[in-house]
Amino acid sequence: ASTGNRSVGYRVAVAETTSARRALAEDILLRSAARQTLLILIAATIVFFGVRRALRPLARLEEAIDRRTPDDLRPIRHAVPREVDRLVGAINGFMGRLADALAALRRFTGNASHQIRTPLAIIRTQIELARRARDPQEMAAALDVADAAVAQSERTLAQLLLLARV
Secondary structure, eight states: BOOOBBBBBOOOOOOOOOHHHHHHHHHHHHHHHHHHHHHHHHHHHHHHHHHHHHHHHHHHHHHHHHTTTTTTTOOOOOOOOOOGGHHHHHHHHHHHHHHHHHHHHHHHHHHHHHHHHHHHHHHHHHHHHHHHOSSSHHHHHHHHHHHHHHHHHHHHHHHHHHHHOO
């Protein structure tokens, strides 16, 4: 310190107790932790609502698909995010192939039904003719036709079973 004419030296000593320093450190830590917790909660809330909003079109797509009946194989015409557009296209392609396969199965079933019923009707008719026949040759001829129809029916049935297995 200077008085103008002469300087006088002095020393300042500052002391602090460890408990006061510890209390200050705890206070700083608690405030920092509270701020960080608040920031994390705000960020989590923003992320939660952001993701929920971003996934809303997918939830609507899910509801639209859930409402469909099992035989409804029309393509999905629903607005979806660009990232999911290819997935919806793949699902539509699959549903188209499935519709084609089901149509082929219906045609196959109709043809199989016809291929099995025709020989059975022939067999029934020939058995009736054999019952009414007065001549043993007529009876034998009717039974031969019925036997041929049974053989044809066995071949058809074997082919149908093989196709069904394939």
